[in-house]
Amino acid sequence: MATIKDVARIAGVSVATVSRVANNGPKVSQKTKDKVAKIMLDLGYSPNANARALVTQKSTTVGVVIPDLTDPFFASLANGVDKVARQESRQLLLSTGMVSADSERQAINLLLERRCDIMVVHSKKLSDDELITLSQKIPGLVFIDRYIEAIAERCIWLDNTEGGKIAARHLLALNHTSFACISSQYQIEDPGLRLQGFQSELDASGHQLDPTLIQYGEPDLQGGEVAAQNLLATGKPFSALFVYNDAMAIGAISTLEDNGFKVPSDISVIGFDDVLLSRYSNPKLTTLNYPVEKMAMLATKLAMKLANDEFVNSNDTHHKHVPRLVKRESTSFNKSL
Amino acid sequence: MATIKDVARIAGVSVATVSRVANNGPKVSQKTKDKVAKIMLDLGYSPNANARALVTQKSTTVGVVIPDLTDPFFASLANGVDKVARQESRQLLLSTGMVSADSERQAINLLLERRCDIMVVHSKKLSDDELITLSQKIPGLVFIDRYIEAIAERCIWLDNTEGGKIAARHLLALNHTSFACISSQYQIEDPGLRLQGFQSELDASGHQLDPTLIQYGEPDLQGGEVAAQNLLATGKPFSALFVYNDAMAIGAISTLEDNGFKVPSDISVIGFDDVLLSRYSNPKLTTLNYPVEKMAMLATKLAMKLANDEFVNSNDTHHKHVPRLVKRESTSFNKSL
């Protein structure tokens, strides 16, 4: 592969001149510019980004850490980061890893080795302390979907508890009185917070949530189906169902309908996240919109500011986001007594 | 940020020794290994991947070129590449760009500048000639979802025509006699091939496809809805509908049902791609499975072999893939005369 020296030699100029042409530098005559450009083309010269990064000490990538791309939620996240990255003509460097402390740590380390100065990280398993230490070392490091008091200015997060409350209020407003929940069996904090918010709002309005009407499962279609079966197996009636996420909610609806319950006329179902799926299901899903892509874009912009050493006042930027209720077809007014 | 020299100085050894420790090199005593490792940790030393790549002349990334990550199809593609990349402890470098010749060219160039030696590229707009030239320059370049005779050994593609035929055969076997189609309005070859295959199979069995019962639209939910409305507006009856992709198919179903047609009892609908959505819709969609993720994995492995200068016999690896019919709930036997 042709180097800058090859170009210089053949063009009969110094490497400095070639470099200036390659970077559209300021002081170079049109004549040599043309001459050098032609030779670059002939040789198929392509500047080596590694050498460039080494000498300029700046990266032209944006790093993202997520578990994987199969989950549409994370695909949206990555897409948000990519949008902003592209605006700044940077490329996405993707570091995936299953959700374990080790793999999350490794994913971040790999980005660090590449001297990626801007990182948007989705970490659920690393400890607060470790993340705090990391963020002291990496100015342009921002966390998404996580809140840590000590580094609040670097955390872009969703108020899951409030989401649970909004769901409860919606169902209460629809005259429901008997509730069930499907949650995720994974030990991350989100499911707990969503459930807690839901429950606290029920409590506040004098309603009860029977503990046996809370079922846990894999956070996907099948998990929702199974959990709904378990719910029905209790034999206890309920008219409103709050589900951890949209995929599970759609699975639950399918089980409910298979068992002769109509959604929403017999049972209202509300999901969480508002991923693409929720608009394609039938009935279309009422859910809480989690604006991941928007949040990811903000996170990336924030990371860029921080990397640039710009002062960021966490009060005037909205680091906390509240999910928005999206009413579709899976919830309706409860007519029974 | 601490460099290898800092570590060497403080540990009282040469940079070569530090390098050997960092790379788990062969000839270094346990004692110095421990000593140096400790200092690396103390200093938070992180080897500079750019410098490394420069001197070793090898990359530790795998490049992918796709339009964006919003589309689940491309997210699956990227995910397949990522899976293989991770197995080889490489990271994904993502180069997105809308589908235009310029942006596709630029996306590939950016990967080239990073000296990415393995690339999986989804290009619809660059000419055959340009891609042929590129692949002469880049040994580890592989194209997915595209077939070019002259570089067949680097093309992993789906037989769209055959897909259309399979769909037709399925509907014919279900006793259907009046057909409609929804295609994509975009000028890439896939929609044309799918339609052509469908039509040729109908012709072969002595059936007709009324040209006014072919409608074109945006390849998404709304596009499907609109196209279905246009179909109904013709006033001509049909009992079987072949749709360009799953999203459009789901949109079409929703319009059909809104207009009083039951799917599948009144009209059978078959989609294409078998994205996540098709399992979540109601009725669940009968469709043609496009094994993108698997193909992306194979493409990545192929690119790795080619980059390694290994001989690849395009006959013994399956570069052409045939979509598989997935029967779900949106097609059924036609009982009318």
Added chain:
DNA sequence: TAGCCATATGTAAATGTTTACATTTTTATC
């Protein structure tokens, strides 16, 4: 035509690694 400025070009150091080769140290053998 000398002198001056602006513009264009060149020189060389620096970036952080790896690795072939050279040198030193340790271990084993007699």
Added chain:
DNA sequence: GATAAAAATGTAAACATTTACATATGGCTA
């Protein structure tokens, strides 16, 4: 304890750039 062999460590070049600084070139003005 001398010697050889093996193991550990060090030296220095190479990788492909950018850029501060130095130098050369050309056009004006007086």
